[in-house]
Amino acid sequence: xxxxxxxxxxxxxxxxxxxxxxxxxxxxxxxxxxxxxxxxxxxxxxxxxxxxxxxxxxxxxxxxxxxxxxxxxxxxxxxxxxxxxxxxxxxxxxxxxxxxxxxxxxxxxxxxxxxxxxxxxxxxxxxxxxxxxxxxxxxxxxxxxxxxxxxxxxxxxxxxxxxxxxxxxxxxxxxxxxxxxxxxxxxxxxxxxxxxxxxxxxxxxxxxxxxxxxxxxxxxxxxxxxxxxxxxxxxxxxxxxxxxxxxxxxxxxxxxxxxxxxxxxxxxxxxxxxxxxxxxxxxxxxxxxxxxxxxxxxxxxxxxxxxxxxxxxxxxxxxxxxxxxxxxxxxxxxxxxxxxxxxxxxxxxxxxxxxxxxxxxxxxxxxxxxxxxxxxxxxxxxxxxxxxxxxxxxxxxxxxxxxxxxxxxxxxxxxxxxxxxxxxx
Ligand code: CMC
Numbered sequence: 001x002x003x004x005x006x007x008x009x010x011x012x013x014x015x016x017x018x019x020x021x022x023x024x025x026x027x028x029x030x031x032x033x034x035x036x037x038x039x040x041x042x043x044x045x046x047x048x049x050x051x052x053x054x055x056x057x058x059x060x061x062x063x064x065x066x067x068x069x070x071x072x073x074x075x076x077x078x079x080x081x082x083x084x085x086x087x088x089x090x091x092x093x094x095x096x097x098x099x100x101x102x103x104x105x106x107x108x109x110x111x112x113x114x115x116x117x118x119x120x121x122x123x124x125x126x127x128x129x130x131x132x133x134x135x136x137x138x139x140x141x142x143x144x145x146x147x148x149x150x151x152x153x154x155x156x157x158x159x160x161x162x163x164x165x166x167x168x169x170x171x172x173x174x175x176x177x178x179x180x181x182x183x184x185x186x187x188x189x190x191x192x193x194x195x196x197x198x199x200x201x202x203x204x205x206x207x208x209x210x211x212x213x214x215x216x217x218x219x220x221x222x223x224x225x226x227x228x229x230x231x232x233x234x235x236x237x238x239x240x241x242x243x244x245x246x247x248x249x250x251x252x253x254x255x256x257x258x259x260x261x262x263x264x265x266x267x268x269x270x271x272x273x274x275x276x277x278x279x280x281x282x283x284x285x286x287x288x289x290x291x292x293x294x295x296x297x298x299x300x301x302x303x304x305x306x307x308x309x310x311x312x313x314x315x316x317x318x319x320x321x322x323x324x325x326x327x328x329x330x331x332x333x334x335x336x337x338x339x340x341x342x343x344x345x346x347x348x349x350x351x352x353x354x355x356x357x358x359x360x361x362x363x364x365x366x367x368x369x370x371x372x373x374x375x376x377x378x379x380x381x382x383x384x385x386x387x388x389x390x391x392x393x394x395x396x397x398x399x400x401x402x403x404x405x406x407x408x409x410x411x412x413x414x415x416x417x418x419x420x421x422x423x424x425x
Contacts, residue, residue, distance in 0.1 A: 010038050024059055041412040048308065052237060052409070057090060057395050058229040065312035069229055070094070078319055083224040084108060084194050087166055087391035090229055091398065105194075111167035112188035112197065114138075114175070115145045122179045131176035131383045132267075136257040138172045139165070143250035150248035152401040161249040162394040169390055170194070173383045174201035180379070195221045198387070203375065216374050219327045220384075223370055226316045226363065227388025229395065231309065235260040239393045240400045241409040249397055256393050257386050263303070266385040268364035269371070271303035273378050276337040276344070276369075284340060286347045294353045302348060304365030311358040320366035328373045338369055 004019040006029050015037050021027040028051045035041050044050045059068045067074045070089050077086055081095075088096045088104050096104060121141050125134055143150065146164065149157040175185045178201075186201045196212040199220065204210035230236070239256035243249070260266035279289055293302040307314055328335055345361055348354045364385075371381050400406050 008034075008038075010040060013038075020054075022054070023056075025061060035412070041414065043414055046308075047232075047237070052232055053240065053400065053403070054405070055232065055396065055399060056093075057392065057399060058231055060231045060309050062307070062309035062311050065310060065315050065318070067230065067315050074226055074315060075319060078222050078225050081225065082194075083221045083228070083388075083391075084166075086225050086228050090391045090395035091162060107163055108167045108194065109190045109197075111164050112171055112190060114168055114171050118142075118145070119175075119185065122175050122185070125179060127180060127182060129176075129180070130261075131173065131180065131379055132257065132261040132386070134176040134179070135169070135172055135383050135386055136254045136261070138176070139169070139257060140251050140254040142168065143248050143254075146250070152243065152246050152248065158249060158398055158401065162398070165250065165253060165394060166390055169387050170198035171201060173380070173387060174198060176383065177202055177377070177380055193217070195224070202380075213331065215327070215330045219323070219331075219370065220374055222323065223320075223367060223384070224388040226319060227367075227385050229389070229392030232396075234262070234265045235389065236393060236396050239397050243397045243400055244406060244409040249394065252397055253390065253393050256389075260386055260389065261382055266364075266382045266389070268303050268362070269368040269381040269385060270378050272341075272364055273337065273368040273372060273381070275303045276340050279340055279344065280336060284343075286340075286344050289344070290347055290351055290353075293348075294351075302344075302354075302359070304361055304368075305348060305354070306357070306359040307362045310360060310362065313360045314362040314365075316363035316367075317361040317365050320363065320370060321361070324366050324370055324373070327370060331373055333373050335369065335373060337372070341365065341369060 006017045006019060008015045008017055015034070017034070018030045019027050020030050031042055042050065057070065059071075060066070069077060069086060070093055072089070072095075077089075081089075084105055085096060085101055088101060118138065118141060121138055122134065125137075142164070146161065149161045149164075151157050171188050178185050184206055186204050186206070188197050189200055190197070192200055192212070195217045196214075199212045199217060200210055232240075235256040238259035239252045242255035243252035247255075263271045275289070279286065282288070289300070289302070292298045292300040293305075304317075324338060328338060345365070348359070353359075367385070368378070368381050371384055372378070376384065
């Protein structure tokens with residue numbers, strides 16, 4: 001709290017509302033007693049002006065285009081850190097010592113196997129199933145295997161559940177992919193590091209081994225770091241809302257995965273590459289697509305553009321754009337879609353519609369191209385986002401359960417339906 005207040009005038013009086021400051025960036029007006037004092041509620045579609053919580057996990061400066069995890073910039077973490085180190089940082093609040101990282105890595109590695117009975121779950125899906133549906137279902141199913149670890153107030157249970165989720169999600173994602181290919185599931189290999197193990201489970205076959213390219217593994221590690229947390233985004237808020245009822249961590253994360261799947265959120269990375277394909281096949285007529293995106297009567301959006309918080313270039317997209325050329329060069333693929341993406345970006349950024357609305361490329365604009373260059377099929381892009389975002393979800397869920405101010409999430413409504421009436425019979 002600081003000394004400043006806001007005076008709210010309403011029919012019947014005035015209410016003094018305190019201002020709450022954060023450590024960086026603008027503060028907020030605490031409206032905790034608004035309804036009790038005025039009988040009124042706040043209306044804010046999409047929570048565009050509403051902070052649902054205080055949080056110390058990640059800081060997003062939308063004006064400057066900056067993102068920090070626990071105080072460290074993503075640029076620095078992408079350069080000097082690894083994904084598991086970042087997962088540790090988000091969960092425990094500090095970067096690990098060498099010994100702590102080794103022990104954490106060992107613990108994660110020891111939990112990469114899925115219970116053998118889980119395999120039947122994958123078998124039950126049609127071959128055409130989108131892997132995001134499988135991911136959310138399998139994550140929920142995981143809760144049934146660990147009923148003794150559901151108590152959100154037991155720190156050991158929470159730590160173990162977080163560890164199991166981080167260890168097992170790559171296995172789940174790789175099994176979902178194998179299912180769609182009609183190929184046998186590949187078991188995890190604990191002699192490989194986190195990312196190399198995932199790549200091996202994805203691309204090896206029992207009849208043909210897959211040698212993981214260290215350039216690909218490094219690039220994927222950086223991509224996962226860049227996705228690891230992002231304030232109170234849609235899926236994280238979903239994880240928190242589900243968890244606020246004291247639902248267990250597995251099932252809260254499964255709820256977040258469902259929110260991530262949507263094309264306005266994590267599903268955008270798949271849409272971007274599909275859009276770039278379409279533009280390519282359509283004679284690379286950029287103007288046509290810019291026009292469609294600007295047409296209020298056309299549901300088409302320029303996928304990978306715009307952001308609720310960033311009114312500047314998304315720092316993740318900036319890193320990925322410069323990294324994309326490097327990686328695409330190193331892995332030796334010549335992707336015509338990268339060229340289309342660059343030209344589309346140029347066309348959009350010089351168009352008044354996008355300039356006035358401050359619509360810039362977001363993380364999904366270039367991540368799909370990177371995933372593609374690393375050999376992933378388009379339907380795996382959003383599951384990759386989920387693997388990356390998982391450390392953020394578990395850290396935010398834990399922060400919520402430990403916050404004494406936490407209450408069950410239960411927004412109000414302004415009722416606009418039929419006033420009271422009687423059944424006329
Ligand atoms: N193409 C065309 N117009 C757009 C776009 C776009 N990609 N994004 C926003 N606009 C327009 C929108 O129509 C509106 O125009 P007007 O003021 O004339 O009504 C204005 O810009 C403001 O947009 P909004 O939809 O009110 O903004 P929002 O904060 O509610 O939505 C968003 C943010 C990310 C959902 C939106 O920009 C969007 O749909 N982008 C495309 C999907 C996408 O790339 N999503 C990934 C987001 S980043 C990673 C993640 O969170 O997963």
